[in-house]
Structures are given as C-alpha cells and as structure tokens.
Amino acid sequence: MRWQRRARLVIAIAAVAFAIVVVLAFGHRNPVPAPVGTRTDPGAVVEVTGGRVERFKLSREDVRVEYARQLTYADGSTKLMGVTIATDNRSGHSFTVKGKEGEVGQNESTLTLNGAVQLVSSDGITARTEHASYSDKDGLVRAAGPVEFSRGRMTGSGTGMTYDTANDVLVILDRAMVHVVPDEHGAGAVDIASGTAAFPRREKNIRFERDVKLRRDRQTVESTTAVAYLTADEKQIDAMELRGHSRITMANPAAGGLQALGSRDMDLKYGPDGQSLEHAMLMGEAAIFLAGDRGLAGRQIMATTIDVTLAPDGATPVSVLGHEAVELRFPAEGGLPARTIQSTSMRAQGEPDRGLTQAEFTGAVEYRERGSDVNRTANAATLDVTLKPAMAGLEEAKFAHGVRFVDGGMTAVAAAARYDLDQGTLELTGSEPAAVRPHVVNDQMTVDATRIDVTLAGPDMNATGAVKSVLQAKNGGEADAKSDTHLPSMFKQDRPMNVTADTLDYKAATNTAAYEGNAQLWQEETSIKAPSIVLYDKTGDLTASGGVATVTVRDELDKDRKPQRIRSIATATDLRYDDAVRRATYTGDAHMNSPDGDMTASKIELYLKASGDDLDRTEAYENVTLRDQNRTTTGTRLTYTTSDHRYVVTGAPVTLLDECRRETIGKTLTHLKSSDTFTIDGNEQTRTQTKGNGQCP
DSSP, X not given: OHHHHHHHHHHHHHHHHHHHHHHHHTSOOOOOOOOOOOOSOTTOSEEEEEEEEEEEETTEEEEEEEEEEEEEOTTSOEEXXXXXXXXXXXXXXXXXXXXXXXXXXXXXXXXXXXXXXXXXXXXXXXXXXXXXXXXXXXXXXXXXXXXXXXXXXXXXXXXXXXXXXXTTEEEEEEEEEEEEOOOTTSOOOEEEEESEEEEEGGGTEEEEEEEEEEEETTEEEEEEEEEEEEOTTSSSEEEEEEEEEEEEEESSOOTTSEEEEEEEEEEEEEOTTSSSEEEEEEEEEEEEEEOOGGGOXXXXXXXXXXXXXEOTTSSSEEEEEEEEEEEEEEOOBTTBOEEEEEEEEEEEEEETTTEEEEEEEEEEEEEEEEOSSOEEEEEEEEEEEEEOGGGOOEEXXXXXXXXXXXXXXXXXXXXXXXXXXXXXXXXXXXXXXXXXXXXXXXXXXXXXXXXXXEETTTTEEEEEEEEEEEEOOTTSSOOSTTSSOOOOTTSOTTSOEEEEEXXXXXXXXXXXXXXXXXXXXXXXXXXXXXXXXXXXXTTTEEEEEEEEEEEEEEEEEOTTSOEEEEEXXXXXXXXXXXXXXXXXXEEEEEEEEETTEEEEEXXXXXXXXXXXXXXXXXXXXXEEEEEEXXXXXXXXXXXXXXXXXXXXXXXEEXXXXXTTOOEEEEEEEEEETTTTEEEEEOSSOEEEEEOOSSOOO
C-alpha cells in the first residue's frame, strides 16, 4: 500500500539519522524531536532542531555536544548549526568550544567547526578562530588559520593551533605573538614573538620555539627555544630556560650594569616581581657585556660557562663565576690602553651600589695591555684584581706563582708581583724554586734583589736587599756618541759589568743607576768598592763616594817596548770618572799603588787613552808623595806620561829622598824611568843624579 511504502521510507531515514548521532556521541540520548516545519536546507534528508548528545563514562558525564539545528544528508554526513562542545575530565578541568556551524565527518569521530569558533577552558584560556575541528579519538581541538587567544593579562595571536583537552595544553603552531598587559602597579608588561608557543597549564610554564624574542621593560630576550616557568599563582615569570643562540640585551644600562648576556644556552631566575633578573647561568660560548661610563664602550667577560648573580635592581652584577677559556676585556678609552685578562677560571664579587669590585683569576693567567705606545704582557698561576666602581677600570693587579711581566724591552720574573695601574708601578717580591728572588732584565742591565719596584713610565727601578746587577752596553760593542747607553770606557764594552749593593735606584730621566750600601762594581780584574756608586748610562760617567777602593789593570809597554799588565790599587774618599775626557779623578786622601810606585795626594787624576783600556797620563795635586824603589819624592804637582815613562814633579819645593837617605831639594824634578835618570832644577843651579851600583857611600 502507498501509505505503507511512505511509512517505511520515513522510518529508514530516521534510523540513519539516529545511527549517525549515536556514532558521533559514542553513546546516545534520544534527541528532542523538532517541531515539524520547513527545512532550512532542501538538500538535507533529516533536520533536527535543538539537540543534545552526551557521552557517559563511569556513570559521569564526560563529553556533550549541543546544537541549535542538525541537518543530515543522503551521503551520511551531518551538519550542526550553533554548535557547542563541552567536556569535563576527572580532575575537574573542563572546556567549551563553540562555532556557528559544525560538520561531522564520515568516520563520525571528528567534528569540524566553522565561523566564529571560540574555545574557553575552565582555567581561563580563551581561543578564537574561524575554523577548527574536534577529534574524539585524541581529544584535540585543531585550527589551521589565524588564531587569537587570551588568559588573564595575556593576549596573543598566531597561525594554527591545537588544544589538548585531556591535558589542558594550548599550542600555537606558527607566528605566535604573546602580549602581557601591565599589572595594577603598571609593571609586568611583556611581548613575545616565536615560531610556536605552548601553554601546558598543569606544568605552569609556557614553551616557545623557533626564533624566540621576548621584550619586557628595558630587557630583550632572544633564543631558538625558551621555556618560561610561572609562579604558583601563574601571574609572574619565576624562571626561564633558553636554548640555542641565547641572548639578553638591556636598554640604557647604568655604568657597570648589564648591557647584554649571550651564550648557547641560558637558565634565568627572576625575583618576586617577575621582572628583575636575580641569577643567570650561561652555558657554551658565554659572554657578559657590562656598560661603560657615559656612553663609552663596555667591558666583556667571556668563558665556556658563566654563573652571574645580580643585585635587586636586576642589572648590577654582584657575583660572577667563569669556567674554562675565561677572558675579561677592558676597551681602550680616555688615553688608556686596551686591557685583557685570560685564565682557566674566574671568581668576581661586588656590592649592589658599586657593582663588581674584586676578581680572582686562576690557571694559566695571561694579562695584556695594548695601546699606541704600550705593549705589556704578564703571566702567572693566579691573579687578584681590584676593580673601580661600576667596572670603570682596574685599580690593582696582584700576580702570584711563576710571575713573568714583559713591558716592551723589560722582562720581570718573580714569585709575586703587585701592579698599581693608576700609578704605573710594579712591585716584585717573594721567593719560590723557579724564582728564588725577583729578577728584572732589559736591554742594558739585569737586576736581582729581595724586592724590586719598577715605575713603568720611566722605566725607573728601585731594588733593595742584596742587589746584584749585570750591565751591558746597549749596542753590545763600542762606546761612542751613537750608542744609546754605554759603560764607562775604563771597562770593556763587549763584556758584562757586575754591580752588587744593598740598594739600587735607577732613574731613566737622568739615566742614573745609584747603588748604595756596600756597593761593588767589577769586570774581570777591574773593580770599584764604595758605600755609594752611581753610573750614568747615557754618558758613561761614574761616581763613587764615601771611601773608595779600586783595582785597575791596564796594558802598557815597558821600557823595552814589551807589553805588560799593570795592576793598580787606589783608594780615596771619592771617585769621579768623566767619560768624555776619559778622566778618573780620586779626591780626598787619594792613594794609588802600582808597579810604577806608591803615590798619595789630595787629588789624583788618571787620563785614559781614547780606547779607554790604557793609561795616557797621571796627574796628582797637593801634598803629593811618590815612593819608588826606596826613593821618596814630595811636591805639590805630579805629571806622569806613559808614552815616555816620564815623571815631572813640581812644588815649592820638590824634595827627593833617595835610597841612601840623601835629600835633594829643588823646584822641579824630572824622572825618566827608561834610564832611571833624575833631573832637579833648583834656584839657579842644576843637580843631575845618575843611579850607580846601588851602594851608598
């Protein structure tokens, strides 16, 4: 019958619609039948108005789908209008997804929402997009297009998202932008851009990946990936983990404050306000940049890893620990050279109102200064430095163990060294097996002493305690006007000259080396002893005072023109050697003894030949006494010339007391050693005496 066929068709269509709803909802509750009326879509075979489908799990409502209208089509697909998906999990978390339209896929486990889609979770996350889908298989809400989201003070946007309804995790898949508005105190504003952003609410953190950039207050944070850990109330950032090309920059930092941090990876800890950085651990090619004063270039600390603690302002370092390949750099500024310290490890400490004030470096320490006219290097096992406030510079550097300090042509070695950078002084002390005493060497001299103080600008040097020095002509050869420094010409220029004393005071401005206290100078057989000896290394002059004793050896031809070595011993109150005229002057009870005789006078002058290693003549003044071969000659002036071995003595009068104790008095006495002949000129008479057989009458 016709009515029977029509009834069977209606029953079949209703059965299909009922089956679709049951499969979609993983359970069923009979839909509320809609009033009979005109269908909104003529293509639909079934239309239901105001339906609700619920899924039960363990006698507890888990998922429900509500809709204003349901349209079912002949191909088995279903369209829902005014859709709401709501769920509650066993922990009490719930979410709601709404959309203008919903389509049920053929497998009937996925619901696609279109038009003004909005997701709201019970913890306050809200997400909005135009198109989304919900899969009952994995409990994920997915969206491929532009997304906007918000939670509390946080808003954001991106392209594509997933929301894990079971674990309460929102993920922005691309071009994520997050903005946090200031709190009631006007603080806490943050802007974050990244490739992706994940909000795992239960873990109380936010995860960012791909080119992360965070801006907050005066701080910019960048890395490949980042995880921001939130406080218990989820209102502030408690800590952050940055991984890959991590960097933090600070805008307008105060002098000595953080300008930038950089490393491969970085762990950050923030203060209670969620804004001020308390602690940072930098791992892998780590670097800290500290701001200079008034816009000057900043300071840099680099190492494989750096652990930095900051003052409450979040910008002033008060502790820095560096490990492996440590390097501290101070740029050249204000006429000061660039300064660099390298070591295996570093430990720096400071104060909130001053910044870092002290630093210790250990392991293979190398200190360098480089400038237009400065080239200094120091090496040691350890180095302690005192820093000026706000890291404005270095005040003092204390080196220990195996210290080697090089400044241009000067090298210093000691167990310990203290370098005062403002004064430009170097204090060398201490003793250890490799450096029993401080040792300094430059182009002209070496010095060993218990303590050596060097003023680098001179360079000047003050040494105390068993001083020993070795001097060498700078050109290592001839002493002439072209050489920068040379030894007194009475010494050989190509051989070292040794000096010992209790103290040494060297002044570069006057080119003087003053040895005080038991001073002794010697070169081979030639020596000078005195309480005080002063060398003038530019002119080659020399003075000795306080009771002088000298030993000189010279080459001389005897009367038969054969070379002989003449050894002379002289004493006096003072000695002065004038290199320009090759003159050695003994004053104050001068006394000289040599194979030529024994001579005393108030002053004795020795004039050397141009070569400096041979005597040209001798002059003696006042109270002259010459004793030679049992003869004694006295006068007021004596001249001895080595070319003819002639003595000329003048006086008022000149007295000769011969070996027979006979006395001859005259005005002038001339003695020729080659013939042992004496000529005495007197008052209008001349007496000539020729030595006989040595027997007295």
